[in-house]
Amino acid sequence: MVVVEREISGWQLAPGSKTSSPVTSFSLTTSSSSPFPDFVYTVSFPLANAARVILTGPDRPAPPHDNVVLPDAPLSFTVTKLEEHTCVIPFPALPADARDFDGSHKHREVRINWADSVLLEIWEEDGKGGMVRVCGDLPSRSYALTEHGVMRHWWMERDNVHLGMGEKAGPLDLTGRSFQIHGSDSACYDAYEGDPLYKHTPFLVSSPRAVAGETSRSTYAIYHTSNSNALWDLGRHHDDPWGYFKTFTQDWGGLEEWYLLGKGVQQVTRTWAEIVGKPMLVGRDWLGYLASGMGLGESDEPPAQELLSQWPEMCKKYDIPCSAIHFSSGYTVGPDGNRYVFTMNKERYPDFKGLVGGLHKAGIKVVPNIKPYMLDSHPSFDGLYKSDALFYSDIVKAPVVTRIWSSGVGVNGKGSWVDMTSKEGRQWWADGVKSLIELGVDGMWNDNNEYYLHDDEFLAQNDFPKKMRSAAPKGKATVGLLGRMVNTEMMAKTSHDTLVALQPERRPYVLTRSGNVGTFKYACGTWTGDNETSWKNLRGSQPIQLNCGISLMQSTGSDVGGFGGPLPSPELFVRWVQLGVTHARFCIHAFKPTPDDPSGVSCTNLPWMYPEVLPVIRSAIKWRYEYLPYFNSLMWGSHEDCEPTNAWIGWGDFASDPEVYAPEVLNGFDAWIGAGQLLSVPALFEGELTRQVYFPKSSATDDSVYFDLHSPHGVYAAGSKAEVATPLEHMGLFAREGAVLPIGKDYHTVTQREGPARTTPDGVDIQLEEEGGNVGLDDFRGVQIFPAPAGKSSKKSYTGRWVEDDGISAKPARATVELTYTSTAEEVTVKAKFVEHDFKPLWGSTVHVFLPLADRRKVAGAVEVYVEHKGRHAFVVTVE
Known part of the structure; x- marks a missing residue:
């Protein structure tokens, strides 16, 4: 794709700008004689370690979004130097209690030059009496216009690592690659090559590598609030005479760009959470084994309800604890074999409410799959079509009818996406969610919600709840400007709000496949979409998980065993389960169209499908339950302090260890389960019975040791390397000296004899083991x-x-x-x-x-x- 970039020039100091007294913003404008008249460029400081740039102009409105929760109350500052076409603006002083956001307490300043195009740089003290540049624009290519949007170029710090951006293919370091910022139904993607995947997260972290004996520059992040499609290029494109640079291209609208600075990745992530909101608190029962499988819900003979009603007994028979089960969309399949959201297949599910109640009695929560589109044969289609609750084409002057996924692999039919920016669309969705809640379910599984409409010129109603938008244009607006995934966000909000209204005493559980940044104010869980079974994709699931954690998607995981493709071999399945139980969300889920499935149930992965490795699978799942108190506490740490459950080993103080940036460590697979507490060392290659491990140091003087949880003789010094055993029976797990790891029983338990932990939304009491049930008390x-x-x-x-x-x-x-x-x-x-x-x-x-x-x-x-x-x-x- 060739993009025409037109650099904006002709800048001058905005009329009436004050420079000698405290102000809350600094502005430039383009004059009427400029080739680009009436553009406005504004710099402000919403936080003492965060600068914001807004660029708007004709046909480039400020991006409409709901992705920032920080009140708009910028801090005051005074311009300390103003010369012709240049100025220096110091960052506001950091408050005394700012350690969690920026423990460096460095003096920083923004330097702006507008003699040609605008050139912004951020400098900070270097600890030696001078100043060093942290980041800056590429001269003469800083701010440019594309057909409908904006293009940005920065210098490329080639010695920095680049992290974040949510759900992006491995390896962990994103440097030297380019990524689309939007979502697609990326079924059976390659975890190292696939792009885009499912999420829209324009949050990029750039962090210098530690060098022994040197004071490091600050880590910085760049965040763009727009929901418009975009592209990040991190040095993949090279164009002399500019050398190495990185580029952000936003398809629609003006720019709202944030620069966040701090001492390491941990602090810029924590600062970003102040801006966009902290992760939601996930309920304890969503931290155990989450069952799923399209095959279970698709069965006609025997009927799916019969199979699912036997699930508790199957778990008991094989001694596999289970906390929840996902109902795939098979319960909505009509006589023609297509899916019709919020309808019920009575042949497969003659008593859906009774099925839910039976699972509840066994302590298993239920989450049904729901999708935000419908075929034109859906019973609600005509009503939504007439009420303008579908997207609109100004070319044909009618609601958009397109091709949507409706049944099996590659099967589609004519239908429409529901416009969640319309009141009618949201009301229809809320009514559907309510109908399922009244059947007793515990949460909502928002699926297939990437809203890939394929035409940014389509129009949306742009009718949002009060205080839900900033700078939204009046009347219908293009999907390109609003961003497709604002619909994903509204879908999550409506699911969330309906759950809260009907179950106000309970923590709402909304699981979403896709999402923009704002979606995660309402959805507390996600996963990395429809992956494919292979050793390569197992390995790639780990860096995706870690970059999600840096990007505040901290309750996530992969479909264990692989969603599509062939059945995993016994060894591959074991290794995927062993990795999966270390992630914040542990779910075995698959669609396996394999006629000789040894489990006896087509189209799914089951814990007991390979008798020869069942003891190993059981051991891994029971380990997860034993450590459930630890995971529950880690989720509190995520919710309150934005600490990812699964963190790359350079998180926090460990960023000062130069060895964590060695290629084999940085782009390896080891990670923290709770930073500084428990080191996860998975075996992710076929036949890998030993592993080379590096044990990270928190400082140059760190003399702590690591304890092998599987061997009484395994004690290793921080800063050392070792070859450790990873037999098929277990992966590597190492507790760091000083760790405190709470544990409980190794099976499903409840925290109360009476109360919401014991009684489900439909009034069913969970049957305890003392009463002949599967569930114990959390009394150890x-x-x-x-x-x-x-x-x-x-x-x-x-x-x-x-x-x-x-x-x-x-x-x-x-x-x-x-x-x-x-x-x-x-x-x-x-x-x-x-x-x-x-x-x-x-x-x-x-x-x-x-x-x-x-x-x-x-x-x-x-x-x-x-x-x-x-x-x-x-x-x-x-x-x-």
């Missing part, structure tokens, strides 16, 4: 601690916290436990206290402390007991 709490080995001299004190709650309430009471421990060569001292105690956990105030496998020391003053279900000794400690 262990905690694994990792003091310095007995032979290592240490005066360190370690402190960790974890959060407990009922896991379901919309406004949950909490219990926060703080545990501190120290050690000598002879014993370990442990003290635990409730920092908060509004929630009363079923385990009361007793925790069982586990030392590392080879540690034979005692816990001072604690009673040693044998914990049968763990097969290990522990020490009983009372939480004060």
